[in-house]
Amino acid sequence: MTGTAVVTGLGVVAPNGLGAEQFWAATRAGRSGLGPISRFDAADYPVRFAGEVRDFVARDHVPGRLIPQTDHWTHLGLAAADMALRDAAVDPGTVGEYEMAVVTASSSGGTEFGQREIERLWSKGPGWVGAYQSIAWFYAATTGQISIRHGMRGPCGVLAAEQAGALDALGQARRLSRRGATVVIGGGVDASLCPYGLTAQLSTGLLSTWADVTTAYAPFDEDARGYLPGEGGAMFVVEDAAAAAARGARAYGVLAGHAATFDPPPGSARPPTLERAIRAALADADLRPADVDVVFADAAGWPAADRAEASALAAVFGPGEVPVTAPKTMTGRAYAGATMDVAAALLALRDQVIPPTVGVRSVVPDYRLDLVRDRARPARLRHALVLARGHGGFNSALVVSAAGPVTRQGPSGGRHGGN
Known part of the structure; x- marks a missing residue:
């Protein structure tokens, strides 16, 4: 295993900014994206605040035919992957299909899509459940859709280790790059802000139910009382350093x-x-x-x-x-x-x-x-x-x-x- 893996492209879909530079400007300035949950009526839930990607409109980022076939989580992942590829100036059509790999992380899968289909099953019967339920909820759905959309037929996978999986996915992207993949899309997103998803998160007992959003999530504080959930994430283009330099690509940094x-x-x-x-x-x-x-x-x-x-x-x-x-x-x-x-x-x-x-x-x-x-x-x-x-x-x-x-x-x- 040889070579240095560098990040040449960033794509971010975050509660405090859509796109890497908007996210970074807000983050540097200390601007929070936390606020009242708006994706559903959370009035009867003990947690009423979260980090939502409020400015995201799926049709602006995802082909129309894919929107009803996939979950909001996958929409965010597809958008972030596209941003990363554009940022890296990589055209997948110019790279061998078996030389491109995809590895993502997911903690919850397509919970919003799954809840909608289960509601149809209970209220109307099995004939009303769409065929895409069989794949849209699955942890690997985002990896698969990125792979299909860009013709990436090299090693593909997904890691499910809650927050830790986000970093594990990039560790695996580094391995794939060092083993010869020309372009690797690596990263992770999650989006589980629906009644089913929030209820599942509440089962851990770790979420903050504090009524003041500005102090509800305060790690290391003397009054720490849990965390608030969020959605979104980031995707990265990972390449071999020498190959990236040869094509004149900018490197944000090394996965060391x-x-x-x-x-x-x-x-x-x-x-x-x-x-x-x-x-x-x-x-x-x-x-x-x-x-x-x-x-x-x-x-x-x-x-x-x-x-x-x-x-x-x-x-x-x-x-x-x-x-x-x-x-x-x-x-x-x-x-x-x-x-x-x-x-x-x-x-x-x-x-x-x-x-x-x-x-x-x-x-x-x-x-x-x-x-x-x-x-x-x-x-x-x-x-x-x-x-x-x-x-x-x-x-x-x-x-x-x-x-x-x-x-x-x-x-x-x-x-x-x-x-």
């Missing part, structure tokens, strides 16, 4: 290292494995902890989970020794759409600035975190670590590195800046 672990069962007396995932990802990237300039946290928003993540970071990097941020406080936790954190990390490397965490008023002192809050922080950034945990014990860590030389310095001339 990845590792995944699985926690032992609760009550087993064995520790969680996030720290091990971090160390393994750094080893895969051939980096020391001191080389990491920023961490994009999983930021679960529950005290026990926040404490475990803070402890892992302190064990690897030292207390408060690396800036930490959680821009997903502006989008909600979008499960497989945690790829938005990877997009933010790559854009942070490009612009040499750490985006803020919003909604956090008072960080628990014992966490010993240098949490970037309220406003962006200029900094010298070469390597970023992105973390994601999935309900049930999944952990994933991804290292992304700048593709070229870094010259800009933060206010303090080093890793830390004033905030």
Whole structure:
């Protein structure tokens, strides 16, 4: 396995911005996309806020014939993949069909489509259930539709590991690129803001039911009370660095290292494995902890989970020794759409600035975190670590590195800046 995998295209569909640059401008400015749920009447649900991709109109991005055949989740995925291909200036028609691969992540599949068809089954009978129900709900539907639309007949797959799957998909995209795929579409989106989808999420007991949207999702805060759900995500074009340079493509950054672990069962007396995932990802990237300039946290928003993540970071990097941020406080936790954190990390490397965490008023002192809050922080950034945990014990860590030389310095001339 040889070669360096770089990201040459970004496509983002986020609650606070449609398209990579709109998303990044809002994220840098600390503009949240969280608000009242509008995709259905949530008045009788304990969770009434979420991150919705409100400006998305399917017919503007998806061929008309595909709209009734596929779920909203797949519409978002198709749009993000198209954005990424355009951004990378890749024409799939000029690449061998078996040289192109697709790997995505999904946590929920097509829940909105599935709910609609199940309602028809219960209210009208089996004759009213459409044939597309058999495939539109399935976790691999978005991978399949991207593959079909662009004639990508190389290795294709899907990973289902809740939030962790978002990073695992990019780890797999890196492997496929290094094994010879010319173009890989990698990433993940989720969209499960319907009654069935929200009820399924509520079953974990981890969602915030707080009545103030500005503080309902406040990870690492002394008043942390859970998280708000989100939809959307990001897709990436991944290529071999030498091949990308040969065609004159711009590289946002390098997929430098990845590792995944699985926690032992609760009550087993064995520790969680996030720290091990971090160390393994750094080893895969051939980096020391001191080389990491920023961490994009999983930021679960529950005290026990926040404490475990803070402890892992302190064990690897030292207390408060690396800036930490959680821009997903502006989008909600979008499960497989945690790829938005990877997009933010790559854009942070490009612009040499750490985006803020919003909604956090008072960080628990014992966490010993240098949490970037309220406003962006200029900094010298070469390597970023992105973390994601999935309900049930999944952990994933991804290292992304700048593709070229870094010259800009933060206010303090080093890793830390004033905030």
